Amino acid sequence: MSKIIAIANQKGGVGKTTTAVNLGTALELSGSKVLLIDLDPQANMSAYLGYENDGKATMSDLVMTTANNFTMGAQKRDMPVMDECIRYSETNKVHFIPADIGLAYADACMMQAAQRESVLKFILSDKAVQEYDYVIIDCLPSLGILLINALSSADGVIIPVQTQKFALDGLDMLNEIYSQVKNTINSRIDIVGVLATMADNTNISRTVIEKLTDRYGEKMFGTCIHKSVEAANSSEKMKSLCLNKTKLGEEYKALAVEVRERIK
Numbered sequence: 064m065s066k067i068i069a070i071a072n073q074k075g076g077v078g079k080t081t082t083a084v085n086l087g088t089a090l091e092l093s094g095s096k097v098l099l100i101d102l103d104p105q106a107n108m109s110a111y112l113g114y115e116n117d118g119k120a121t122m123s124d125l126v127m128t129t130a131n132n133f134t135m136g137a138q139k140r141d142m143p144v145m146d147e148c149i150r151y152s153e154t155n156k157v158h159f160i161p162a163d164i165g166l167a168y169a170d171a172c173m174m175q176a177a178q179r180e181s182v183l184k185f186i187l188s189d190k191a192v193q194e195y196d197y198v199i200i201d202c203l204p205s206l207g208i209l210l211i212n213a214l215s216s217a218d219g220v221i222i223p224v225q226t227q228k229f230a231l232d233g234l235d236m237l238n239e240i241y242s243q244v245k246n247t248i249n250s251r252i253d254i255v256g257v258l259a260t261m262a263d264n265t266n267i268s269r270t271v272i273e274k275l276t277d278r279y280g281e282k283m284f285g286t287c288i289h290k291s292v293e294a295a296n297s298s299e300k301m302k303s304l305c306l307n308k309t310k311l312g313e314e315y316k317a318l319a320v321e322v323r324e325r326i327k
C-alpha cells in the first residue's frame with residue numbers, strides 16, 4: 064500500500080512545488096518508489112520535471128472522467144489507462160502524472176458528481192498507483208474541492224510555511240478544512256509535519272519559526288529549508304536540487320529522512 068502525502072497550503076508561493084519535487088526525488092534516491100502528482104492547473108511541477116504536452120492523458124483527464132462517471136445520469140466514459148498517464152522524468156529519475164490548465168475546470172465538472180470529494184481517492188486506488196511506496200501530491204494554492212480531494216485521499220499532509228511576514232495568516236482556515244476532512248471523510252489523515260521554508264537571518268524569519276514551534280510543537284520538522292537562489296535555478300534547469308551537491312538538496316534529503324521516520 065502506498066503512503067499518500069499531500070503538500071498543502073492555500074497561500075501561494077510558499078514552496079509547495081519545490082518541496083514536492085525535491086522531497087520526492089530525495090525519497091526516490093534513498094531507495095523508495097515515488098509517484099509525484101501534479102494537482103495544480105498552473106502545472107508548475109510538471110514544468111519543473113521537464114514535461115511537455117505529449118497529447119496523452121493528464122490529471123485533468125483523470126479528474127474529469129472520474130467526475131463524469133460519478134455524476135448520476137451521465138453517460139459513462141472509459142477511464143484513461145493509468146500506465147499511460149504516468150510519465151518518467153529521465154533527468155530527475157522519478158515518475159509523475161502531469162497536470163494542465165484543464166484542471167481549472169475541475170470545480171465546475173465536479174459540481175454534480177456524487178461523492179465529489181472522493182474523485183482523487185478513486186483515481187489513486189488504481190493498482191498501478193498502489194505499487195509506489197510514496198505518492199506525493201502537489202496541491203494548488205486554494206481551499207477548494209481539489210484540496211479537499213487531496214486531503215480526503217491522503218495518509219498525511221505536509222504544510223510548508225514561508226518564514227516571512229503574513230506567513231501565519233490563513234493557517235487557521237487550512238486547519239479548519241483539515242479537521243473537517245479528518246472528522247467526516249478521512250479519519251486516517253495526520254499532519255506529517257510543518258516545514259519552515261525560505262528561512263533567512265532576518266528577525267521576521269526567526270519570529271515566524273518561533274511562533275510555528277509554539278503552535279505546532281513536535282509537528283514542526285527539525286529540518287528547515289533556507290532561502291537560496293538554488294531553488295529558482297533548479298526549477299529553471301528542470302533538475303532536482305538533490306541530484307547535485309547543493310545546500311538545499313542536502314536539506315531536502317534531511318527532510319526525507321524525517322518524513323520516512325514519521326510515516327512508518
Ligand SMILES: Nc1ncnc2c1ncn2[C@@H]1O[C@H](COP(=O)(O)OP(=O)(O)OP(=O)(O)O)[C@@H](O)[C@H]1O
Nearest residue numbers: 075076077078079080081204261289290291294295
Ligand atoms: N528555499 C527557497 N529559497 C528561495 N526561493 C525559493 C525557495 N523555495 C522555493 N523558492 C522559489 O519561490 C517561488 C515559489 O515556490 P514554489 O513554486 O515551490 O511555491 P508554491 O507554494 O508551489 O507556489 P504556488 O502556490 O503558486 O503553487 C519559486 O520561484 C521558487 O523557485
Ligand SMILES: [Mg+2]
Nearest residue numbers: 079080103107
Ligand atoms: Mg506550486
